[in-house]
Amino acid sequence: MRAPTTDRLRTVIHAPAKRITLKDIAREAGVATGTVSMVLNDSPRVADATRSHVQHVIRDLGYVYDRGAGQLRSKHSHLVGVAVCNLVNPCMAEVTASLQQAMQDLGHLLILGNCAESVPRQQRFLEKLREYKVEGLLLTPAAGTPKTHVARLRDWRVPVVQVLRYVPGAPTDFVGGDHRLGAAMATRHLLALGHQRIAFVGLDPLSIAAREGFAGFLTALAEAGQTPDADLVLPGPATREAGYLAMAPLHALARPPTALVCVDPLIAFGALRGLVQLGIEPGRDCSVIALDDVAEAALCHPPLTAMAFDLDCIGRAASRLLSERIVAPDHAVEHLVLQPRLVVRSSCGKPRAVRRLNTARPR
């Protein structure tokens, strides 16, 4: 270690625009560049005195690490890709926020892509991402993503964890909610209240969550000795509009349902609105339950009973799984499926028929 000279002053005065590099730090600190590199990377193989001296010089000179250069040799970009299918969906936004925080705490920065449910846009983003040598990928696949797309990521040797949704048959880690169980629990809740005609709203064939939810719905119905009525199974996307528009035809049936299982809270919000429009009071005349929970559910009218997943927990678990996968790419694939919790609010009650019997009030 050399004693500080006037070099520093000279550097500052004569070349203010020139970037300060690791070499400058080494020269100023009187050590080799390799030593500075080790200090920067928290290597234990450097003496404490040297470390703190180098750190001082780094601070004094206002040195900024260049990750682009570092990654060139080391293969650690500290960058992770996040491909989200629809950032505007509140669940996705919440999970993305959680992922960002968790990954940053683990020392990674996120490159974000939002494909708005478009498979080609998703593909274009992933293609671009490749050029940045991301160390891993968190993927909430767009509806209808073919499994070949996910297989290709495997060929690229980028560790991937699917979050919230998954592509069937794609052998990657996954963290999400158990929608089958959630739907079964929701349906059992309605059955226990006495409902005999329960509709399932939002069976999008491209959505895994919807298909699994439907399976859980059928299971619970079967347990109660009920068979589903084809009129009461409504296809459609997870949007407010779809929920809103579904209500009129549904309640024009000869025997309309007394309760609705809505795949997505957005559908449920639309349905609540559609019911009010038809003069049907949600919660009293028709029960509504959603298979996911969002902040809005607590303060809509009436407050929406829903199956809640801990989205922050899902986000943190996915981040942890990805960082494990990065260090051990060949470990067995893991699926983490979180159980939902029934959050009872005011949108579900006994069916009118049952209440009629109870209160002996004429129709």
Place this chain on the structure above:
Amino acid sequence: MRAPTTDRLRTVIHAPAKRITLKDIAREAGVATGTVSMVLNDSPRVADATRSHVQHVIRDLGYVYDRGAGQLRSKHSHLVGVAVCNLVNPCMAEVTASLQQAMQDLGHLLILGNCAESVPRQQRFLEKLREYKVEGLLLTPAAGTPKTHVARLRDWRVPVVQVLRYVPGAPTDFVGGDHRLGAAMATRHLLALGHQRIAFVGLDPLSIAAREGFAGFLTALAEAGQTPDADLVLPGPATREAGYLAMAPLHALARPPTALVCVDPLIAFGALRGLVQLGIEPGRDCSVIALDDVAEAALCHPPLTAMAFDLDCIGRAASRLLSERIVAPDHAVEHLVLQPRLVVRSSCGKPRAVRRLNTARPR
């Protein structure tokens, strides 16, 4: 240009794990590395025949560009930072989605940071971002960001565009909505309906939008010869809970308001719920208007009258401004302030007193 040899085959067979580099392409195509580089960067200074030949080799060998290496010499990382104050807010999510799409179309990828309204987290993210040599920064500053933080970005010489919100006194480009005008328009709408006691809900002193909105509110009130009543100006954050909780004390006043101007739709949603809870029918007994619009507003109960800004337009404009700023860092600072549009739904009506007079119905 050399005719293709068996080199390619050999490469594929003997070194399948080795990364294919620009050098490999040059060798295989029989040109210099500089030429390949020019092809990759769409330089016009390369003959068409050479270009297409090189492009073929690139495709055949499955070459993947390494931006980290490229950026080392060129200073073009094609990376842009996005620091969002609160991704869970629907407006922010929508703008972020729009920014992502627009920047990707311009050939940039986004590094995302969500600070959840925490200034220290925002600062930590920006500090990290520096190491990646982002070409620019889109910033929705956290409430309470001191202008020194933004000034520091200037010292770092990273072009920044503030979006939706801005830090007062920070000399950067800005794209957002005219909340002063929006609040004035909203207030005039209520005044025109006959309201005399209008409350302003959500005056967060740290929020520029809230402060500007309040200024517009006062302007419109003054035009009508009204002075504001201190009881009718409610501080508080932009959350559902704040809106919900504000209703009871407000309507316990000797002379409660007949209409509410809510700074944020979240506040308005909470307020609608709080009014219902108190047996006050929103839209009939108390009018509610919000100074921002989101999808939920159309389908809540009652549908919420709101001032709408075109968020996609704001996102695209911010992206365009940033890309201009990147090429011309010394151009004069630009502020793009978009005008709102009044979206009339069902949450505003004439005040009860006026209706009483009209219908001559006793109280």
Place this chain on the structure above:
DNA sequence: CTGAAAGCGCTTACAG
């Protein structure tokens, strides 16, 4: 524990 030097995969002048 530290130093000197090669090398990561590109781009960029500089000659031709």
Place this chain on the structure above:
DNA sequence: CTGAAAGCGCTTACAG
């Protein structure tokens, strides 16, 4: 329009 070579700012073996 193309080639040969230096260089961007780090990390990594390899000696000491």
